[in-house]
Amino acid sequence: MTLPLFGQCDKVVSSVEDPGPAQMTGSELPADVKDIDWFFPANYTRLVSFSGTPGNKASHEGVDYVHDDTTKERVYIHTVAVGEVVYVREGCPESSQFKHNNYNRECGAGWGNHVVVKHGSVLTRYAHLKKNSIVVKVGDQLYAEQIVGEMGNSGRSEVRHLHFELGTKRDMFDPCGMSQNFDYVYNPNKLNYNQRTGIDDELAEDTAKVVVYNDPHHEIIKVKMPTSHSLGQIISIELYDASGRKLEELNKLDSNGYGELQIPYSSGSQLIICRIITEKISFSKKIVS
Numbered sequence: 200m201t202l203p204l205f206g207q208c209d210k211v212v213s214s215v216e217d218p219g220p221a222q223m224t225g226s227e228l229p230a231d232v233k234d235i236d237w238f239f240p241a242n243y244t245r246l247v248s249f250s251g252t253p254g255n256k257a258s259h260e261g262v263d264y265v266h267d268d269t270t271k272e273r274v275y276i277h278t279v280a281v282g283e284v285v286y287v288r289e290g291c292p293e294s295s296q297f298k299h300n301n302y303n304r305e306c307g308a309g310w311g312n313h314v315v316v317k318h319g320s321v322l323t324r325y326a327h328l329k330k331n332s333i334v335v336k337v338g339d340q341l342y343a344e345q346i347v348g349e350m351g352n353s354g355r356s357e358v359r360h361l362h363f364e365l366g367t368k369r370d371m372f373d374p375c376g377m378s379q380n381f382d383y384v385y386n387p388n389k390l391n392y393n394q395r396t397g398i399d400d401e402l403a404e405d406t407a408k409v410v411v412y413n414d415p416h417h418e419i420i421k422v423k424m425p426t427s428h429s430l431g432q433i434i435s436i437e438l439y440d441a442s443g444r445k446l447e448e449l450n451k452l453d454s455n456g457y458g459e460l461q462i463p464y465s466s467g468s469q470l471i472i473c474r475i476i477t478e479k480i481s482f483s484k485k486i487v488s
């Protein structure tokens with residue numbers, strides 16, 4: 200058997216039980232946190248707060264966002280800021296979405312299937328994801344609110360929820376290694392989340408239609424929002440390139456609920472991120488034009 204070399208894994212797939220974490224509670228968040236735009240990771244029906252005293256091992260190392268509404272089949276997990284995926288763990292089973300998980304509860308060190316993303320000097324961890332739902336891999340550059348997977352009940356979990364951690368680590372994550380601790384964890388509620396965010400994935404998917412039209416000189420992105428919808432008034436529609444550079448912004452729709460943005464034509468496909476901000480929510484859609 201050949202072991203993978205450091206840096207060559209885009210994820211680790213393993214259903215074994217790893218040693219549990221020991222993460223200390225940090226005191227001050229790193230200074231660059233205030234320069235980053237933070238967005239909310241998921242919809243939820245109730246939450247369980249972070250718990251820990253600076254300098255001691257945290258007793259609850261993150262915030263749990265529980266979604267126990269059985270009528271919602273999927274709850275998407277979004278990255279909270281622009282960042283790079285540094286670790287992906289898959290392969291942990293779950294026995295059911297809405298009751299005590301009976302299978303391999305210490306798989307992924309209790310975190311189950313999880314993703315770690317680096318944003319400047321801080322890291323975020325998205326834990327207990329649904330098996331086979333993770334859609335990102337190590338090395339991916341993510342835009343804010345990009346979907347990383349679906350909320351699940353893998354690992355040490357009693358009900359479908361996201362355990363969301365904010366932390367720092369002196370050493371790099373080994374992308375080929377088993378589950379790894381942060382050195383310090385912080386209360387994620389200390390982040391200054393973007394005011395308008397509160398994602399309703401299903402509503403967003405049903406409501407906004409984003410279409411790309413090509414003509415010889417421009418690619419035209421058309422956004423259609425019904426004039427009567429429950430998301431509130433449109434505040435802006437913004438287009439970004441894959442590196443996060445803003446290309447265009449539109450601040451109102453026409454009376455039929457259409458908005459139209461033009462981007463310079465480039466031959467070959469390019470990734471465009473369309474962010475739609477309304478009074479009630481903001482969400483992003485990925486467009487390949």
Ligand SMILES: [Zn+2]
Binds near residue numbers: 259260261262263363
């Ligand atoms: Zn938790």
